[in-house]
Amino acid sequence: xxxAIIDLQKVGKTFYRGKEPIVxxxxxxxxxxxxxxxxxxxxxxxxxxxxxxxxxxLDRPSSGQAVIAGSNLTDMSDGALAKFRARHIGFxxxxxxxxxxxxxxxxxxxxxxxxxxxGAERRKRAQTALRVVGLEERMHHRPNxxxxxxxxRVAIARSIVNDPTILICDEPTGDLDRKAADEIINLLEKxxxxxxxxxxxxxxxxxxxxxxxxxxxxxxxxLQ
Amino acid sequence: MKxxxxxxxxxxxxxxxxxxxxxxxxVAILAFVALRTVLSAWSAAADYAAQDRIATRHKVSFVISMxxxxxxxxxxxxxIKQATYMNWFGGKNPKNPNEFFATxxxxxxxxxxxxxxxxxxxxxxxxxxxxxxxxVIGDVLAKQLGLKVGDRFTLQGSIYPGDxxxxxxxxxxxxxxxxxxxxxxxxxxxxxxxxxESRRDQIGWITSRIEDSHRSAEISAAIDRVFDDxxxxxxTMSERAMQLGFMGMLSAMLKALDVISVIILxxxxxxxxxxxxxxxxxxxxxxxxxxxxxxxxxxxxxxVIGEALALGLVAGLVGLALSIPIVELGMGRWLEENxxxxxxxxxxxxxxxxxxxxxxxxxxxxxxxxxAVRAGRLSVAHxxxxxx
Numbered sequence: 001x002x003x004a005i006i007d008l009q010k011v012g013k014t015f016y017r018g019k020e021p022i023v024x025x026x027x028x029x030x031x032x033x034x035x036x037x038x039x040x041x042x043x044x045x046x047x048x049x050x051x052x053x054x055x056x057x058l059d060r061p062s063s064g065q066a067v068i069a070g071s072n073l074t075d076m077s078d079g080a081l082a083k084f085r086a087r088h089i090g091f092x093x094x095x096x097x098x099x100x101x102x103x104x105x106x107x108x109x110x111x112x113x114x115x116x117x118x119g120a121e122r123r124k125r126a127q128t129a130l131r132v133v134g135l136e137e138r139m140h141h142r143p144n145x146x147x148x149x150x151x152x153r154v155a156i157a158r159s160i161v162n163d164p165t166i167l168i169c170d171e172p173t174g175d176l177d178r179k180a181a182d183e184i185i186n187l188l189e190k191x192x193x194x195x196x197x198x199x200x201x202x203x204x205x206x207x208x209x210x211x212x213x214x215x216x217x218x219x220x221x222x223l224q
Numbered sequence: 225m226k227x228x229x230x231x232x233x234x235x236x237x238x239x240x241x242x243x244x245x246x247x248x249x250x251v252a253i254l255a256f257v258a259l260r261t262v263l264s265a266w267s268a269a270a271d272y273a274a275q276d277r278i279a280t281r282h283k284v285s286f287v288i289s290m291x292x293x294x295x296x297x298x299x300x301x302x303x304i305k306q307a308t309y310m311n312w313f314g315g316k317n318p319k320n321p322n323e324f325f326a327t328x329x330x331x332x333x334x335x336x337x338x339x340x341x342x343x344x345x346x347x348x349x350x351x352x353x354x355x356x357x358x359x360v361i362g363d364v365l366a367k368q369l370g371l372k373v374g375d376r377f378t379l380q381g382s383i384y385p386g387d388x389x390x391x392x393x394x395x396x397x398x399x400x401x402x403x404x405x406x407x408x409x410x411x412x413x414x415x416x417x418x419x420x421e422s423r424r425d426q427i428g429w430i431t432s433r434i435e436d437s438h439r440s441a442e443i444s445a446a447i448d449r450v451f452d453d454x455x456x457x458x459x460t461m462s463e464r465a466m467q468l469g470f471m472g473m474l475s476a477m478l479k480a481l482d483v484i485s486v487i488i489l490x491x492x493x494x495x496x497x498x499x500x501x502x503x504x505x506x507x508x509x510x511x512x513x514x515x516x517x518x519x520x521x522x523x524x525x526x527x528v529i530g531e532a533l534a535l536g537l538v539a540g541l542v543g544l545a546l547s548i549p550i551v552e553l554g555m556g557r558w559l560e561e562n563x564x565x566x567x568x569x570x571x572x573x574x575x576x577x578x579x580x581x582x583x584x585x586x587x588x589x590x591x592x593x594x595x596a597v598r599a600g601r602l603s604v605a606h607x608x609x610x611x612x
Contacts, residue, residue, distance in 0.1 A: 102230065
C-alpha cells in the first residue's frame with residue numbers, strides 16, 4: 001500500500017458573514033493515496049470547492065490538520081503556500097482560466113517563469129506539455145482562436161508543465177460537450193496511468209466520475 | 225522580460241480605453257511641456273546672459289535714473305573694458321498700443337562695443353551714427369511691424385510723452401539666444417536733447433564689459449564704492465542677476481504657471497490610476513489564477529505596476545511626440561515671431577523632455593501603488609470565486 005499523499009485529519013472550515021459563522025466543513029478526514037484518480041461529487045454548496053481549496057493550499061483549515069505531499073499546510077505562510085502550489089499542485093478549472101493575451105505556448109510557459117530556466121528551456125518544456133495534450137500545432141494560437149476542448153487541453157498542459165505531484169480538477173468538463181468531455185477525461189486517465197499523476201477531480205457528471213478509480217460523495221461538509 | 229510583455233499586452237485588451245487614457249495623459253504631458261517651456265523661455269535671457277557683463281543701476285530701483293556723468297567715473301574703475309548706457313523709453317506703436325516691444329535710447333558710439341553679440345551690417349551701423357533720428361530694430365520686430373530700412377516710424381512716448389519720429393536705418397539679428405530680436409533702439413542724444421533742461425543728462429542703467437568674468441563680484445563692489453558718498457548710490461550686479469530682477473516682477477505669475485503644471489500632472493496621475501484600477505478589477509480572476517499557479521503577491525503587484533509603467537511610458541512618449549510639432553514648431557515659432565520681446569528663444573530644452581518623461585513614468589508608478597497593493601492582498605480562493 002502506497003502512502004497517503006493527501007492526508008486530512010478532522011479538518012473544519014468556517015467562514016464568517018459579518019459576525020455570523022457559516023460552517024462549510026466540519027471534522028472531515030480524508031486520505032488519498034499517491035497515484036490515485038479520485039472523483040468528488042456532491043450538490044452545490046456541499047463544500048467541494050472549499051475542500052479542493054484546502055487540499056491545493058489556496059486556503060487554510062479553521063481546525064484540524066492538512067498534510068499534502070508531506071507538507072503540513074495548516075500553519076504555512078502565504079509565501080510558503082505559493083511555493084508549495086508551484087511545486088506540487090497543477091490546477092485545471094472548469095472555465096479553463098487561460099490568460100487571453102497570451103498564446104497557448106505562452107500560457108503553458110507561465111508556471112515555468114517561477115523557475116530559474118532559460119527562455120529556450122521554458123519553450124522546450126511548454127512544447128513538450130502541449131505535445132502530450134495533442135496541441136503542439138496550435139501553440140501559437142490565442143485562447144479565443146481555440147475551441148472549448150482545446151482551451152481545456154492547453155489548461156491541462158499548463159497544469160502539468162512543471163511536473164506537479166497532484167492535479168486538482170474543478171469540474172474540468174463542466175463547460176464542454178460530450179465529445180470534448182470524453183477527450184479531456186481520456187487525457188486525465190493518460191496522465192494518471194502513464195505519468196503517475198495523483199488526480200482529485202470535482203464533477204457533477206456521473207459519466208465522468210465513473211472513469212475515476214474512486215468516487216467520493218460530499219454533503220453538508222461531510223464525506224458520505 | 226516575460227512579465228513586461230504581459231503588462232504591455234494587457235494594455236491592449238481594451239484598446240479604446242487604453243487609447244483614450246494614453247491620449248488624455250499625453251495631452252497632460254503636452255500641456256506640462258508647454259508650460260515648462262514658457263517658464264524656461266522666460267528665463268532664457270538670464271540663462272544665456274553674458275558672463276563678462278555687469279549692469280549698474282540706481283540703488284533703489286532700475287526705474288529711477290542716475291546722472292549721466294557716472295559713466296565716466298565707472299569707466300575709470302580697474303577691470304572695466306567698455307561701458308555703455310541706456311534709458312528705457314517705454315514707447316508704443318500708436319496704431320496698436322497693446323503691442324509690446326522694448327524701446328530704448330542708447331549711446332550709439334559705445335553700444336556695439338559692449339553688446340558684441342548684436343549682428344548689424346557696417347553700412348547700417350554707419351548710417352545710424354550719422355542720423356540722429358535713426359533707429360535700429362530687430363529682424364523679428366521688423367517683420368512684426370512690416371518695416372524695412374528707409375521707412376519712417378512714429379513712437380508714442382509714455383515715460384517721455386509725445387509723438388517721436390524715427391527713420392529706420394538698420395536691422396539687427398543676434399548670435400546669442402538671450403538677445404531680444406524685437407527691440408527698438410535709437411540715439412540717446414535724440415531723447416536727451418528733446419527733454420526740458422531739468423530732465424536732461426539722466427541715464428537708466430550702465431552695462432559694462434569686464435576684463436575677467438571671474439572678478440565680476442569684486443569689480444561690481446568697486447564700482448558701487450565709487451558712488452557710495454554721492455547723492456545717488458548704485459548697485460551693480462551681473463547681467464544674469466539683472467535679468468532675474470526683471471523676471472522677479474513677474475514672479476507671482478511664474479509661480480502660478482509652476483503650480484498649474486503640477487496640477488496638470490496630478491490630473492494625469494488620476495487618469496492613469498483610474499484605468500489601472502479598472503483593469504485590476506476586471507482581471508481579479510486572472511490574478512487569482514496566477515496566485516493559484518504559485519505566483520506570489522509580489523508578482524501580482526509587479527504585473528499591475530508593470531502595466532502602469534508601460535502606460536506612463538507610452539503616454540509620455542506620445543506626449544513628447546506631440547510636443548515637438550505643437551509646442552516647438554507651432555507655438556514656439558509663432559511666439560518668437562510675434563512676442564519676441566517676451567520669448568526671444570522659445571524651444572523645448574532637454575531638461576523639459578527628461579522631466580516630462582520622468583514624471584509621466586513616476587506618476588504612473590505612483591498611481592498604480594494602491595491598485596497594486598490591493599491586487600497583492602487578494603485572497604486566492606476569493607479571487608477565483610468572485611467572477612466564476
